[in-house]
Amino acid sequence: MSPPAGSDVRGAARAARVTLRAPSAADRRRVREIVDASGVFRPDEITIALEVVDGAISAPGRDYWAVGAYEEDQLVGFAAFGPVPCTLTTWDLYWIAVDPALQGSGIGRMLMDHCEAAITAEGGRLVVVETSSRDDYGPTRAFYRRLRYHEQATIPDYYAPGDGLVVYTKYLAPSVNG
Numbered sequence: 001m002s003p004p005a006g007s008d009v010r011g012a013a014r015a016a017r018v019t020l021r022a023p024s025a026a027d028r029r030r031v032r033e034i035v036d037a038s039g040v041f042r043p044d045e046i047t048i049a050l051e052v053v054d055g056a057i058s059a060p061g062r063d064y065w066a067v068g069a070y071e072e073d074q075l076v077g078f079a080a081f082g083p084v085p086c087t088l089t090t091w092d093l094y095w096i097a098v099d100p101a102l103q104g105s106g107i108g109r110m111l112m113d114h115c116e117a118a119i120t121a122e123g124g125r126l127v128v129v130e131t132s133s134r135d136d137y138g139p140t141r142a143f144y145r146r147l148r149y150h151e152q153a154t155i156p157d158y159y160a161p162g163d164g165l166v167v168y169t170k171y172l173a174p175s176v177n178g
């Protein structure tokens with residue numbers, strides 16, 4: 001039987017070499033490189049991304065949690081998440097980014113699977129993801145849809161004029177609304 005399309009094989013092989021673990025302070029430089037290289041984040045957003053990852057590294061599980069994806073001990077992607085204050089079991093995926101050179105290899109899905117499993121293990125029920133309506137975030141929105149996140153709300157001009165908020169949700173446990 002013929003193998004599936006070449007890019008799928010390469011992606012699966014690459015993901016198979018990737019391991020997940022909690023990031024450490026030594027990974028901060030790579031976090032910065034990855035968010036810089038992604039090309040979609042403004043400088044103020046990059047500052048916040050670093051603060052969130054710093055929080056997860058210095059006090060894991062207090063406000064923020066993080067997971068890193070590593071290829072040969074080099075950080076190639078990360079996700080940061082945490083419980084939403086003033087909710088009972090709602091969690092926010094604060095940040096996810098994969099080294100642009102390795103995007104499309106299954107690493108983003110690995111990170112999201114890990115986040116959802118960790119959230120479920122902590123009793124989380126609902127995951128909320130906020131992203132931008134800008135054209136350059138089209139691939140990001142396609143990624144969330146592919147992972148069965150549901151577009152729940154939009155707020156035009158939220159981040160800036162012409163840059164709206166798109167809210168995605170995934171219920172990890174049945175909602176009272178079915």
Ligand SMILES: CC(C)(COP(=O)(O)OP(=O)(O)OC[C@H]1O[C@@H](n2cnc3c(N)ncnc32)[C@H](O)[C@@H]1OP(=O)(O)O)[C@@H](O)C(=O)NCCC(=O)NCCS
Pocket residue numbers: 038040095096097098099102103104105106107108109110130131132137138139140142143144146147
């Ligand atoms: C969004 C991002 C994290 C996805 O990571 P990734 O490693 O490229 O994604 P994966 O390769 O794991 O893809 C997972 C699935 O989404 C699908 N997918 C990814 N990008 C897609 C696209 N542009 N269109 C359609 N499907 C897409 C893949 O086909 C794959 O589906 P499959 O597992 O069923 O084959 C990554 O592209 C990224 O870092 N983007 C820039 C930063 C960013 O936008 N972060 C989010 C801010 S809110």
